[in-house]
Amino acid sequence: MNDMLKNREPFDIEGHADYGTSYARPKQEGVDTTHGAILYLEDITVSFDGFKALNKLTLDISVGELRCIIGPNGAGKTTMMDVITGKTRPTSGTAFFGQTMDLTTMAEYQIAHAGIGRKFQRPTVFEQHTVFENLELAMKMDKRVKPTLFFKLTSEQKGRIDDILKLVRLNGQEHRLAGLLSHGQKQWLEIGMLLMQEPQLLLLDEPVAGMSDAETARTAELLNELRGKHSIMVVEHDMAFVTEIARDGKVTVLHEGSVLAEGGxxxxxxxxRVIEVYLGR
Structure with a gap:
């Protein structure tokens, strides 16, 4: 385990949440959300050889909000997530995390450390290690060489892992190799790994793609449990799933790199307009 931890990026160990016996919203330092928005994008444009993948895109996500993003292929959903996580720099526009963090000036690792976690459509877990080890590796803690050499889980840290295992429906699977999990279980494990990093904002790209109906239903339950404890952006094509998790919240429809419609x-x-370009009749 120590050898695995040596190669991980160092994390700030300040501001740990006390998960206790129930899952609590993590506390992050340095993110000013006094104005109510955790994420604010304004007039974001991304051009690739003259093609505008995003075209003056403007949207905001409130603290604790679960926002669903839908739209046809090529609408700009992935590019938007790339901008938020620092993978792609916008040609113009502004992107703020909280009130003070300008995402357009930050490196990917800085954005991740600041409290934005992203899960891609295809799960990426350490398949040759157990479920428990995957969560341990993802834990937000000091992973510099010296602390890692003498690392030993505390009872509190073990408790946090147990809480996450229950939350993501993997309690009882902690000693199983991640590579032996079903597709849906791997998706839940990756969400659990993100939660171990104590993010304020979760970006989930098609989290139920390839899942069975039962796994999809359990994923909806999971995201509804996370609602309010984290701000969550979900990009998804499964309209039944979106309907289940959208509830009374907003749904944003992207088309040709801009917001086409937004509302319940x-x-x-x-x-x-949405029927014409995406839903069909």
Whole structure:
């Protein structure tokens, strides 16, 4: 385990949340959300050889909000997430995490450390290690060489891992190799690994793609449990799943790199523009 930890990026160990016996919202330092928004994008444009993948995109996510993003292929959903996580620099526009962190000036690792976690459509877990070890590796802690050499889990840290195992429906699977999990279980494990890093904002790219109906239903339950404890952006094509998790929240529809429509699920589904370019009749 120590050899695995040596090669991980160092994390700030300040501001740990006390998960206790129930899952609590993590506390992050340095992110000013006094104005109510955790993420604010304004007039974001991304051009690739003259093609505008994003075209003056403007949206904001409130603290504790679960926002669903839908739209046809090529609408700019992935590029938007790339901008938020620092993978792609916008041609123009501003992107703020909280009130003070300008994401366009930060490196990917800085953005991750600041409290933004991203899960891609295809799960990426350490398949040759157990579920427990995967969560341990992902834990937010000091991973410089010296602390790592003498690292030993505390009872509190073990308790946090146990809490996450229960939350992501993997309690009882902690000693199983991650590579032996079902596709859906791997997706839950990766969400659990993100949660171990104590993010304020979770970006989930098609979290139920390839899942069975039962796994999809359990994932909806999981995200509904996370609602309010983290701000969550979900990009998804499964409209039944979106309807289940959108509840009374907002759904944003992207088309050609801009916001086409935004509102409650019923409002969006009834929008003639959305029907024309995405939902169909």
């Amino acid at each position: 699920m019923q409002q969006v589904q009834a929008d003639e």
